[in-house]
Amino acid sequence: MKQYIFIHGKNTSLSQAELRSLYGDQVELQTVDYSVISTEQQLSQADQDRLGGTIKICEVVQGDLIEHIIQNSKNEKILFGVSQYSGHKRLSVVLMEVKNELKKEGRNCRFLNKNFANISSGQLNKSNILEKGIDLVLCHTKGDSFWAQTIAFQNIDAYSHRDYDKPRRDMKVGMMPPKLTQIMINFAHAKKGSAIYDPFCGLGTTLLETALMGYQPIGSDIKGRLVGNSIQNLEWMIKEFGEANPQLSTVNSQMVFQHDATQPFPQKSFPRNLSVVTEGYLGPPLLQFPQKDQQQEIFDLLDGINSKFFSEISQIIPSANRIVMSFPYFRSKKEKVFYPEDRLQKYAEKNDFVIENEFRSLLYERETQTVGREIVIFKKS
Template identity: 25%
Template sequence: MHIAQLGRQPELGLAELNQVYGRDNVVFLKDSGFALIKAPVGSSDINRLGGSIKLAEVLVKLPTANWREIERNLSRNITKYVGTIPDGKLTIGLSAHGFNIQPHTVGATSLRLKKELKKLTSSIRVVPNKSATLNTAQVIHNHLTSPSGREFIAVKDGPKTFLAITRGEQDIESYTARDQARPARDAFVGMLPPKLAQIMINLAQPSVNARILDPFCGTGVLLQEALLMGYDVYGTDLSDKMIDYSGRNLKWLHETFLTKDTYKLEQGDAMNATWSQPIDAVVCETYLGQPFSAPPSAAKLEEVRGNCNHIVSEFLRNIGSQVKPGTPLCIGIPAWRSTSGDFTHLPLISELKKLGYTQVRVSRDNLLYFRPDQVVAREILVLQKI
């Protein structure tokens, strides 16, 4: 078994895990913001999951959430949990998730574990705890997922505790490069975060070696993430400038990350374009309308909402005539947040069956991606062509 630490918006990460590993194999641990995964997990899965910060292998589930008893188990079994140390040098870290515990208490436990581990090696270093949990940068920069590093995590689940060892951590430097180091960027058209692009691809669940279409490709973020995941990609956009930007960015991606370069780009209006086949899956962020720094007036919102609803509805009608029944789609559409925190949605959500689609329920709630200061959120719909 494995556990995954979910990201800033856990409902998106949980929906992603449900799609990738199967809803019956995923259990949300509300005390800690983790999810238990009962299905097999690959060693490189962390690189494909946009909504999970950390993947850890479960060592044992303890029938207690008492820290002294947890420490006692770790001390008794730490040499077994560590296993073989290839070069005789070891760096360890310890994190406590979901516990009301002070950093110095976790640090004291780490020092006791160090004392036990001196039976294995005299060259051992402990990563100090500035908080009860180590952050991603600490795990990566101290090489705690390498053969000579170990991060042990205690994850509270009600009156019980999972003890686990971290196997993978999100590569924050790679995400930063894929977001900010690309040669062609355009803040005016909006930037789809690479992590959200990964989540959307996983929500669509394309078949292996599928060709993914993005009819609103912009600067190519979604295309680049699909290429990194091993898919063929096909991008179109109303703007010639965006096609040029996507081309430059995908060329950079190929040279930087040695991805395959099986992609096609062309100008096209998503409301009336004719796309070449095959189209195995459609994943895109559609037109989100104009940005707002504050909630708009009721009249302005109605105008923008109507315009967005028209464009997205026409796109769905158009693409629906060109894909086979059963084709998966994951699309991002706008939703507007009021000062009270309520959201206004596109009317087409209640018309999906008339448009030729069934909505795949991957979450109990609406899937919304937004920052605390954003008015225009991205609402994520997972659809299947009827």
């Protein structure tokens, strides 16, 4: 059994929930900064690449740390980095201790840390330290601390490439960040290779991430123009990432079509094993925090769409499969106004779903934005 440390991204609750959803009972411990997971599998960069909420995966070092560094260092002069989580020692002290121990063993060494700060994903990327040296993390729990070696880290350039370089972008439609999309896809627990459907696909962010993660993407949108844009983005992805991701060769970009999600779904066009991951319609773009009556108006508008959508989609979702959907909430410095719980509860009860997460537990927001997203996981009974 191997023990791994998963270092969380900025949104702790989403990171923790994503790992619980993928690794279940194998999650041994979760702190604000990291999760400890035991598994028989040898994890690799491929496991990291499908996790939107983890910035590093590190394998726990068994036995003596200094011996481990010497055995695993690639060059005569050892290049190393150390990041500390939930720490109680100054990082400068930790770094000097490691350096001195290595010197005692007669090894020349240099640490990568700048200003005695943790090593960022960007630094990991630029320095190529996983190939040239060794990156370590020191994690503290209440009574204990342990060392781990980084084996994979979040490739921020790859996320930016697919977020910013795809041919079709439109700030008015509102685009899901790829990392959040991955987290939502992981919440769906879909069987490998099964179909994931986004009935409000917009520019196709969910379709792209779905395809990259080895599922079969299906998408629709009420607007024909956006359907065309989604297909273009999907085809770009297949071209751009196809060589490194052979599973993309089986993606059929024609599985994106125009459809109003409040109307009956063309049942015959869907595979039996279907899950839904979608952002849903967030309402008109807002420049400022809406007044009470405008909040009510937007929620009523969305409820009109969503209640019909749930009654139609429930006809094609098999038992035990999930709908993972985000709903908007309004936020200012002083308050947050959430999509009404009773309406979410109503979608579930009327259509044989149970809501798996607690309300307000899975939130995503950006400092500068008036609209946040609350994620709700519906499981078909």
